[in-house]
Structures are given as C-alpha cells and as structure tokens.
Amino acid sequence: MPDSQDATSNPRPASAGAANAGEAAGANSPAVEFRDIDIAYGKFVAVRDFSLSIAKGSFVTLLGPSGCGKTTILRSIAGLVDISGGQIMIDGRRVDDVPIYKRNIGLVFQSYALFPHKTVFDNVAFGLKYRNVPKPEIVRRVGKALEMVRLPGSEKKLPSQLSGGQQQRIALARAIVFEPQVLLLDEPLSALDANMREEMRVEIKKIQKETGITAIFVTHDQEEALSMSDRIVVMNQGAVEQIGTPQQVYDTPATAFVADFLGKANMLAGTVSASATAVLLATGQTVNVACPRPLAQGSKVTVVVRPQKLSVGAAAGANVLSGRVVSASYLGGSAIYEIDIGGKANIRANAPISGRVLREGEPIDLGFDPGDCVLLDEAGQRIS
Amino acid sequence: MLVAPVLVLLIFFLVLPIAVMAAYTFFTFVTAGVETSALTTANWHEFLTDSYYSGFLLKTLRVGAITATLCGVLGYFPAYFIWATTFKHKWLLLLLLIVPFWISFTIRTFSWINILGEQGVINVALLKLGIINEPLPMLYNEGAVILGMLHFLLPYMILNVYVSLESIDRTLIAAARSMGCTSAQAFREVTLPLSLPGLAAGLLLCFVLAAGSYVTPQLLGSGRDALFGNLIYDTIMGELNWPMGATLSIVLFVVLGFFAAIYTRYMGMSQIVKGLGG
Ligand SMILES: Nc1ncnc2c1ncn2[C@@H]1O[C@H](COP(=O)(O)OP(=O)(O)O)[C@@H](O)[C@H]1O
Ligand SMILES: [Mg+2]
Numbered sequence: 001m002p003d004s005q006d007a008t009s010n011p012r013p014a015s016a017g018a019a020n021a022g023e024a025a026g027a028n029s030p031a032v033e034f035r036d037i038d039i040a041y042g043k044f045v046a047v048r049d050f051s052l053s054i055a056k057g058s059f060v061t062l063l064g065p066s067g068c069g070k071t072t073i074l075r076s077i078a079g080l081v082d083i084s085g086g087q088i089m090i091d092g093r094r095v096d097d098v099p100i101y102k103r104n105i106g107l108v109f110q111s112y113a114l115f116p117h118k119t120v121f122d123n124v125a126f127g128l129k130y131r132n133v134p135k136p137e138i139v140r141r142v143g144k145a146l147e148m149v150r151l152p153g154s155e156k157k158l159p160s161q162l163s164g165g166q167q168q169r170i171a172l173a174r175a176i177v178f179e180p181q182v183l184l185l186d187e188p189l190s191a192l193d194a195n196m197r198e199e200m201r202v203e204i205k206k207i208q209k210e211t212g213i214t215a216i217f218v219t220h221d222q223e224e225a226l227s228m229s230d231r232i233v234v235m236n237q238g239a240v241e242q243i244g245t246p247q248q249v250y251d252t253p254a255t256a257f258v259a260d261f262l263g264k265a266n267m268l269a270g271t272v273s274a275s276a277t278a279v280l281l282a283t284g285q286t287v288n289v290a291c292p293r294p295l296a297q298g299s300k301v302t303v304v305v306r307p308q309k310l311s312v313g314a315a316a317g318a319n320v321l322s323g324r325v326v327s328a329s330y331l332g333g334s335a336i337y338e339i340d341i342g343g344k345a346n347i348r349a350n351a352p353i354s355g356r357v358l359r360e361g362e363p364i365d366l367g368f369d370p371g372d373c374v375l376l377d378e379a380g381q382r383i384s
Numbered sequence: 385m386l387v388a389p390v391l392v393l394l395i396f397f398l399v400l401p402i403a404v405m406a407a408y409t410f411f412t413f414v415t416a417g418v419e420t421s422a423l424t425t426a427n428w429h430e431f432l433t434d435s436y437y438s439g440f441l442l443k444t445l446r447v448g449a450i451t452a453t454l455c456g457v458l459g460y461f462p463a464y465f466i467w468a469t470t471f472k473h474k475w476l477l478l479l480l481l482i483v484p485f486w487i488s489f490t491i492r493t494f495s496w497i498n499i500l501g502e503q504g505v506i507n508v509a510l511l512k513l514g515i516i517n518e519p520l521p522m523l524y525n526e527g528a529v530i531l532g533m534l535h536f537l538l539p540y541m542i543l544n545v546y547v548s549l550e551s552i553d554r555t556l557i558a559a560a561r562s563m564g565c566t567s568a569q570a571f572r573e574v575t576l577p578l579s580l581p582g583l584a585a586g587l588l589l590c591f592v593l594a595a596g597s598y599v600t601p602q603l604l605g606s607g608r609d610a611l612f613g614n615l616i617y618d619t620i621m622g623e624l625n626w627p628m629g630a631t632l633s634i635v636l637f638v639v640l641g642f643f644a645a646i647y648t649r650y651m652g653m654s655q656i657v658k659g660l661g662g
Contacts, residue, residue: 078562100561101569107562113555117577126573130564178563 029092031056031214032077032182037086039072046072047238050086054182054216054231059208061217063225064235065261070218074184077216078105091181101130106175106213110187112167114159120146120170121155127178145173148207165196172204176211183208183215189224201228222262226250234258250306256380259304266310266347267376268303272296277370279303283342287319290370292384301383302376307336309372310349312358313365321347321366325358339364402637408630417624427631437615437632441639444612447526448595451533455590456583458534459541463582464575466542467549478546481539493532493603500528500604529605533594540593541586548582549575581651588647592640612636 032054039047047069054060062070075081077088079100088095095103106127107113114123124142133141146152149169159167168188175183185204189197205228208215219225225232226246234241234249234257242254253259259267270279272295273286279301280286289303310321323341335357338346349366358364375383412422431437466477484492499505500522507519522528552575560570598613610618616636620629 075558078558080558080562099566101564101566103562105562107559109555109559111553111555113553113559115556115560115574126560127563130569174563 029089030054031058031091032216033087033089033092034073035087035089037073037076037083037088039069039076039081040084045238047076050238050240052233052240052243054214056214057212058230059205059215059217059228060231060233061219061225061229062233062235063219063222063261064241066220068235069238070220070235071186074107074186074216074218077103077182077184078107079103104178104180106178106180106183108168108171108175108183108185108188110190112159112164112171112191114167114171114174116159118158119155120151120157120159120162123159123170124155124174124177126174127180131178133178141177142173145177146170148176148210149173149203164192165200168192168200169203172207176207176213179211179213181214183213185215185217187218187220189219190221197224204228226262234261236261252374252382253304254382256302256304256376259374259376263306264348266305266307268305268343268347270301270303272299272301279375281343283321285321285341287321287368287373288370289373289375291375295375295383300378302380304374304376305347305368305372307348307350309368310347310351310366311368312337312349312351313354313367318370319368323347323364323366325360325362325364327360328357330357337364339366341366402634405630405633408627409634411627411630413625413627419627427627430628431631431635437635440610440612440615441635444595444636445639447530447611448591451530451537451594452587452591454530454534455537455541456587459538459586460545460579460583462538463542463545463549466546478543481542484536484539489536490599490603492536493600496528496532496535496604497523500531523604524606524609526605526609529601529609529611532600532604533597536600537590537593540589544586544589545579545582548579548585552578584647584651588644592644595640596636 030053032052034050034052037047037050038045039050050069050073052060062073064070072081076083077090077095079095079098083096090103090105115126118126121142124145125138128138128141142155143152146154149172151166151169151173154162154166154170159170162170168191172188188204189200192200201224204215204217217225217228229246231243232246232249233243236257242249242258244252244254249258250262253262253265256267259265268281268283268287270281270287272278273280274297276295276297277291278286278288281303287303295301321339321341323339326338326340326346328338329336330353334350334352337349337351337358339349340346347366377383408419409427410423410425411419412424412426413419466474469477471477497504501507502519502523504523506522507516510516511519556574556578557570560574561567565573595611596613598611598617601609601611601614602617612632613636616629616632619625619632
C-alpha cells in the first residue's frame with residue numbers, strides 16, 4: 001500500500017515527502033498554487049509562466065480553445081506530467097517530488113475512464129482500498145458516494161451496463177469518495193449529449209458545494225464556464241489571458257482574445273478623436289466612450305460591445321450606429337441581427353423584440369451607452 | 385449477397401476436404417497404398433483400443449501446453465515493452481517481430497542444428513574454451529523440440545498480447561495511479577487483467593500450432609519426441625495407410641477444435657470481454 005494514513009480522519013497524505021518545515025503550510029494557504037510554471041513536451045512549450053492561486057473550496061475553471069494547455073495543467077497537478085520550471089503547491093506544500101500516487105487528488109476524465117472489468121462498487125472503492133480503509137467503512141462510504149451522485153444500489157453493475165451520463169456520475173463518485181484535497185475535472189461533460197450536459201452541470205456544482213471540495217474544471221465551452229465557476233481562467237496558447245469572476249471576464253474582457261472567445265463581442269476599430277472620450281470608427285461613425293483615463297488623441301483603439309448591450313430602435317442610447325439588416329434570427333423573446341454598418345465585418349445585436357422583427361435589407365438603428373463598452377489598445381489589451 | 389462467395393470458399397477449402405477425410409476413416413485398409421471403399425469401423429476401433437495412440441495424443445497435448453505456457457511467460461514481456469516504450473519508431477520494433485517470417489520456416493528450424501548440434505556454435509565454443517570435454521547432447525530431445533517451437537511461435541504470442549495492450553485506454557492507468565496505485569499496482573489492477581484476452585488468444589494459438597506441428601519434432605527431435613503430427617505423417621507416407629491416417633487426422637482436428645471451442649465459450653462469457661464491449 002502506498003500510504004498508510006487513515007483517510008477518514010485526514011485526507012492529506014501525512015507521508016507526502018515534500019512537507020517543508022520552513023514553508024508556511026496549513027489552513028491559510030491556497031488549496032492549489034502555481035508559481036510561474038512551464039511545461040514542455042520535448043521542445044514544444046505547452047504552458048508558459050502560468051501562475052494561479054486557488055482558494056480552498058472554490059470552483060475554478062480553465063477555459064480556452066482546444067490545444068491551449070488546459071489538460072496539461074490539470075495533469076501537472078496530478079503529477080501525470082512533469083513541470084520544467086516553477087512550483088506547484090498543494091495546501092502550501094511543494095509537490096514537485098511527490099509521486100502521483102501520494103498526491104491525494106481526485107480526477108474525472110472526459111472519457112470517464114472507469115475500469116471496464118470492475119463493478120461499480122470496485123470502481124468507487126478503488127481509492128479507498130489503496131488508503132487502507134477498513135472494509136465495512138469502504139462499503140458505507142461507497143454507498144454514500146453513490147447516493148450523492150443519485151445512483152444508489154448500482155454497486156453490482158458493470159460500467160458497460162450504464163449510460164454515458166451514469167458512467168460519468170460513477171466517475172465523479174469514484175473521484176470524491178476518498179475526500180481528495182482537490183478535484184480535477186477535464187472536460188467531463190463534453191462526451192455527453194446536450195440535455196445530459198445541462199443536468200450534470202447543475203449536479204456537479206451541487207456536489208461541489210455540498211462537499212466543500214476545491215474543484216478545478218477544464219472546458220472549452222464558455223457557457224459551462226460562466227454558469228459553474230467562482231472564477232474563470234481564460235487561456236490561450238499556453239498562457240493566461242485573464243483571471244476573474246464570470247462577470248468580470250464577460251463584462252470587462254482584458255484582451256481582444258477574451259472578448260472574442262467569450263460570446264463573440266463586436267470589435268469596432270477606431271481612432272480617438274479631439275474630445276478624448278469620442279472615438280471615430282473606421283466605418284465613419286463617431287461614438288462616445290466612458291474611459292477610466294484620458295485617451296491620447298489619434299491613438300488607435302478597439303471599441304468592444306457585446307451583442308446583448310446593443311438596443312434596437314430610434315430611442316436608443318447615447319451612441320447610435322445605423323446600418324442595414326443582413327440577417328435576422330427569431331429566438332422567441334429576442335432576435336439576433338447581423339447588421340452591416342459599412343465595415344468589413346458585420347456586427348451582431350441580440351435584442352429583445354419590441355414590435356416586429358426587422359427583415360433583411362431593412363434599415364436599423366443600434367444604440368448603446370458609453371458605459372457599456374470596453375476599450376482595447378493597439379496591442380489588444382484593455383485600457384484601464 | 386456477399387456471403388455466397390465466402391460460403392463457396394469455405395465449402396471448397398474447409399468442409400469438403402474434411403468431409404472426404406471423414407469418409408476415408410470408414411474405408412478398409414488392404415495393404416500399403418491400397419484401400420477399398422467397403423465401410424468398416426476397424427480404424428476407429430483400433431484407435432480407441434490401442435493405448436499407443438492415446439499415449440501419443442496425451443504427449444502431444446502435454447508438449448503443446450508446455451510450449452504455449454512458455455510462450456505466454458516469455459512473450460508477455462517483449463509485448464509489454466513494445467507497448468510501454470516511449471521510443472518514437474515503434475513500428476520498427478513490430479517489424480523486427482515480423483522479419484523472421486520472411487525466412488522459410490524450415491530453414492529457421494534447421495538453424496537450431498547449427499546452434500545446438502555437436503558441431504554447433506555452443507558446443508564448439510565450450511570445447512574451445514575447455515569448459516567441456518565432450519559435446520553436450522542438446523539436440524534431438526524434447527527440449528530442443530520445444531525450443532524450436534518457441535522460436536517460431538513467440539511472435540504470434542507477442543503480437544496477440546501487444547494488440548490487446550494497445551487497446552487499453554491509457555487514461556485508465558492514469559486514473560489508477562491518481563487514486564493511489566504505484567505503477568506495479570496499476571499494472572496488476574488494470575493493465576494485466578485488460579490484456580488477458582490477448583494472452584488467452586495467444587495461448588490458444590500457440591497451443592494449437594504446437595500440438596499440430598510435425599516439422600519441428602521431425603528436425604529437432606529423436607524418434608521418441610515425435611508428436612501426433614509425425615504419427616499421421618508416418619501412417620500416411622510410411623505405411624501408406626490412408627484410412628488410419630485419416631482417422632488420426634480427424635482425431636487431432638476434433639481435439640484441437642474442442643480446445644478452441646472451450647476457449648471461445650469461456651472468453652465469450654467472461655466479464656472481461658463484456659467489460660471491454662462497453
Ligand atoms: N503527450 C504529448 N506530447 C506532445 N505534445 C502534447 C502532448 N500532449 C499535449 N500536447 C500538446 O500540448 C498542447 C496542449 O495540449 P492540451 O493540454 O491537451 O490542450 P487542451 O487540453 O487545452 O486541449 C497541444 O498543442 C498538444 O498538441
Ligand atoms: Mg484537453
């Protein structure tokens with residue numbers, strides 16, 4: 001047996017060799033902390049200068065397009081890939097030298113990764129068995145975990161006898177049953193169909209709250225990230241673009257990448273005109289913006305406006321953009337318009353319907369408040 | 385529609401020859417090379433009552449079982465190595481497994497005479513070094529026969545095990561490790577049980593091929609090491625007793641088919657396969 005401590009009383013492996021007397025460990029330290037880590041596969045650097053501190057009991061999501069290094073970071077916490085620079089701390093202790101099997105981490109994979117030759121009971125009991133938990137206690141805790149994922153009584157089944165959603169719930173039970181210090185979930189919902197996905201979102205979130213476990217969730221789906229997370233880490237090409245609450249990253253994207261990746265914001269290129277709070281757009285219109293600091297006249301900026309912040313009609317806000325409807329999709333309560341305002345790209349508005357839905361080719365006025373836009377500088381960074 | 389050509393092929397190359405052979409077992413042996421189609425059960429009677437034949441059969445099954453077991457033990461490691469290595473050009477290692485098949489099987493078997501024989505590499509070297517005074521009798525015994533069969537069967541075993549290892553989802557091993565397994569424990573809990581179907585298939589294949597072989601015992605064994613295949617060969621080619629030869633052939637066919645059937649049945653019902661189906 002790898003570690004003989006009693007997992008019931010203390011989920012932390014007492015034998016974790018990295019316990020460093022000089023280092024502050026314990027109640028006040030973050031659950032997981034990355035300090036400038038780099039991870040390379042051969043010559044290819046998959047993650048660079050990644051720093052992040054995750055508070056105990058929080059739900060943090062790594063969000064980014066496929067291939068940006070999310071899985072790599074998760075695997076580095078578990079010890080499945082080696083970091084080539086920096087430090088990873090779990091509960092204030094460096095884990096660089098702690099082997100995988102002593103890290104006490106719960107992992108849920110996209111592919112479920114249930115042992116096909118073992119029953120549900122043996123799958124869920126697996127981590128407990130390797131923590132020397134006595135048999136009756138194992139039975140009790142497996143039963144409790146299965147209840148938590150709403151599959152009580154399924155102990156004797158084989159994974160192949162369960163649906164995808166059920167398998168993923170067993171995988172979740174298996175990962176939380178031994179009360180790991182951190183729960184890592186790598187795109188756990190992406191193999192499920194749409195209905196099941198919504199249901200599991202709620203369920204995962206509920207279980208995380210109930211158990212108070214620290215969870216790190218990986219996804220490329222912005223809706224998942226926005227709806228589940230306490231904090232979101234938006235990543236691109238192995239680096240962090242922005243860290244913040246769902247509302248922060250959505251409303252005030254730090255970079256052009258974040259603005260585009262989360263909800264396809266409209267990006268209007270322009271130049272600061274004489275008044276310093278007015279921007280002359282490349283399409284010819286002038287809009288007023290609220291900017292936290294005075295803008296240099298003549299500097300190039302991008303005005304970022306979410307489709308939801310654009311209202312339709314003459315009584316629109318302070319700024320008005322006029323154009324023609326290129327396409328309109330009726331969504332019941334609201335409609336999504338693609339509008340040509342003269343630029344290279346069409347802009348999008350998602351607005352509640354007042355009166356009737358405008359048709360293709362009709363003229364349209366779009367309005368937004370100066371406070372409802374974000375300004376990016378030439379390098380694509382938010383001006384703040 | 386596509387079934388029809390396959391069916392024709394099966395009938396022509398499998399069912400028909402066996403049917404003809406089965407019919408022959410009831411023909412009457414007159415003298416070397418001569419038989420009549422007068423129906424008789426004499427051949428079956430002789431086979432079932434003369435312990436000479438059953439002794440041969442048991443010995444053949446024993447040698448087949450020993451060979452298959454050794455193949456399993458010796459073949460698992462290279463298969464595991466090829467699967468586990470991070471070497472970029474795995475195909476090269478797999479190619480090395482196939483290369484021996486490019487050389488005629490008979491020549492490969494003959495090569496052991498140059499290694500184990502009185503004038504073979506080992507004896508010559510040991511004599512030159514003065515370690516021994518007399519050549520060691522390494523050839524023409526059961527050990528040499530089993531060694532020769534191992535030589536030709538190991539690639540089959542390795543490939544079978546390798547294929548089943550390759551079908552294992554590696555995240556299962558990562559999962560086991562993350563839940564507290566050392567790599568040895570993860571092997572025991574995940575890799576080994578999930579590779580058992582390949583090992584079992586390899587064992588069956590090696591057993592059937594070993595128990596059905598006659599070239600290897602012929603070349604590397606003495607008369608005492610002859611197997612059932614050699615008995616059939618002698619009966620047909622030596623005694624020119626076709627009816628008895630056909631009887632013995634059908635016996636071997638049925639016995640080996642029986643093992644294959646048990647295997648299919650057992651493996652077909654096992655949890656392993658069910659689990660893998662999911
Ligand atoms: N084992 C590996 N060997 C080499 N490159 C890899 C390996 N695993 C991942 N990569 C590369 O590292 C990058 C990040 O991969 P990954 O962390 O899986 O991304 P994500 O999970 O965000 O989709 C990708 O470009 C991928 O091709
Ligand atoms: Mg991934």
